[in-house]
Amino acid sequence: MTETKILVTGGAGYIGSHTCLALAAKGYVPVVYDNFSSGHREFVKWGPAEEGDIRDRARLREVLAQHKPAAVLHFAGLIEVGQSFKEPEAFYDINVGGSLALLQAMMEADIRAFVFSSTCATYGTPTYMPLDESHPQAPINPYGRTKHIVEQALRDFDLCDRMRSVMLRYFNAAGADAEGRIGEWHTPETHAVPLLIEAALGRRAGFSIFGDDYETRDGTCIRDYVHVTDLADAHVRAVEYLLNGGETVAINLGTGTGTSVQELISAVETVSGRPLPVTRAERRAGDPPLLVASNETARTILGWEPEHEIDDIIRSAWTWHSRFNGYS
Numbered sequence: 001m002t003e004t005k006i007l008v009t010g011g012a013g014y015i016g017s018h019t020c021l022a023l024a025a026k027g028y029v030p031v032v033y034d035n036f037s038s039g040h041r042e043f044v045k046w047g048p049a050e051e052g053d054i055r056d057r058a059r060l061r062e063v064l065a066q067h068k069p070a071a072v073l074h075f076a077g078l079i080e081v082g083q084s085f086k087e088p089e090a091f092y093d094i095n096v097g098g099s100l101a102l103l104q105a106m107m108e109a110d111i112r113a114f115v116f117s118s119t120c121a122t123y124g125t126p127t128y129m130p131l132d133e134s135h136p137q138a139p140i141n142p143y144g145r146t147k148h149i150v151e152q153a154l155r156d157f158d159l160c161d162r163m164r165s166v167m168l169r170y171f172n173a174a175g176a177d178a179e180g181r182i183g184e185w186h187t188p189e190t191h192a193v194p195l196l197i198e199a200a201l202g203r204r205a206g207f208s209i210f211g212d213d214y215e216t217r218d219g220t221c222i223r224d225y226v227h228v229t230d231l232a233d234a235h236v237r238a239v240e241y242l243l244n245g246g247e248t249v250a251i252n253l254g255t256g257t258g259t260s261v262q263e264l265i266s267a268v269e270t271v272s273g274r275p276l277p278v279t280r281a282e283r284r285a286g287d288p289p290l291l292v293a294s295n296e297t298a299r300t301i302l303g304w305e306p307e308h309e310i311d312d313i314i315r316s317a318w319t320w321h322s323r324f325n326g327y328s
């Protein structure tokens with residue numbers, strides 16, 4: 001029996017590499033396509049790496065022809081909201097242009113199963129909670145809008161029988177492989193969980209809470225943190241759903257449970273056994289007070305059940321960051 005290959009763009013990045021690990025555990029061969037601008041060569045451990053830019057159609061054609069993947073998981077792209085206000089052109093070029101280049105190369109190669117890394121940022125300011133997939137999509141930053149544009153293109157490609165897709169709308173990815181082989185490694189780091197862990201490890205002076213006067217249970221923002229290993233599992237399920245003939249669908253990936261920044265801090269203090277130097281800072285622009293997913297669709301369509309809670313997330317992140325100090 002020949003092995004089934006799955007192309008993973010951005011497979012050297014955070015969620016991409018954890019998904020490669022999960023694919024390999026299920027017997028697939030993940031082929032990483034990455035330009036290593038923010039991905040890490042050290043994270044490519046479960047299949048071959050093909051270096052290339054997501055906008056490079058010729059290189060994409062070559063890699064697709066060589067490996068003949070059954071499906072493509074598309075993680076490659078720019079992810080930081082703040083950067084998207086400073087460099088919107090780059091977000092359109094890479095997130096929109098890159099996705100279209102990839103989709104065109106796939107259609108030419110007659111590969112018609114696509115799993116897309118989308119985001120809860122496509123919803124914009126929530127009008128009700130928890131957020132389900134039929135909540136109106138009205139992004140409030142260029143990052144969210146570029147992801148929403150690709151989702152709309154995917155609807156059209158579906159309408160015209162060109163491509164079937166699963167659009168996975170992530171809430172807050174966090175944590176790391178329990179064995180500490182890979183983990184979260186962004187430069188610069190802006191995410192709450194790794195910043196807290198690094199502060200607890202003494203690698204940062206402390207942690208600033210961006211606003212403690214929100215109308216939430218303790219005044220700090222509430223987010224739905226989902227373990228990266230659970231996210232990876234959802235991606236494998238999405239691939240299998242498409243390979244079994246599943247229709248185009250958008251799916252939230254969250255736990256349905258919210259954790260406040262203050263609760264995160266307490267969890268990190270408990271796991272590390274160290275008090276954290278915390279300061280209070282101004283609210284960060286564009287931060288909604290409360291973002292929590294309804295994950296009914298993921299349960300129904302993918303049979304996905306998140307297995308990890310916030311303490312597992314913190315413990316696994318602690319394991320990874322204790323071993324790894326790539327920042328310094």
Ligand code: UDP
Nearest residue numbers: 190191192193208209210221223261284287
């Ligand atoms: N946050 C914070 N201090 C930091 C970084 C983040 O208080 O140094 C808060 C942020 O305002 C948000 C939550 O932590 O409410 C999660 O932020 P993150 O950047 O990790 O993810 P986002 O929700 O923006 O995707």
